[in-house]
Amino acid sequence: MDEDEQADAFFEELLGAVDQQLESDSTPYVRKQYDRLTKAGLSDDEAREAIARCLAEETDRMYRSKKPFDEKAYRTSLEMINPGD
Structure with a gap:
């Protein structure tokens, strides 16, 4: 599996996590x-x-910093999504 395929597979997993959320x-x-x-x-x-x-x-921030998932930062990120972009 090349990098593009891995990235696609990871994004599909994220979509599954979103559906669960x-x-x-x-x-x-x-x-x-x-x-x-x-x-x-x-x-x-x-x-x-x-x-x-x-x-x-x-998730990337969590792995790079080796710190737990920051739910507050995630919520803030979601609130900042601009549907017009």
């Missing part, structure tokens, strides 16, 4: 931002991908 009672803020994005005109896939990019950034 959308259904989970412990992450209502993810559903709130998803609803905001779709009401602003993004498709389901576009909204899920935007959320997955935020999750990827926080």
Whole structure:
């Protein structure tokens, strides 16, 4: 598997995690931002991908810094998604 295939596989895993977060009672803020994005005109896939990019950034930060997942930073990142971009 080359780097592009690995990146694609990782992003698919992130999309799966987003789907779980959308259904989970412990992450209502993810559903709130998803609803905001779709009401602003993004498709389901576009909204899920935007959320997955935020999750990827926080996951990358976590691995690079060797610190735990920062839920507050993740929430802030989600809130900053501009559906017009």
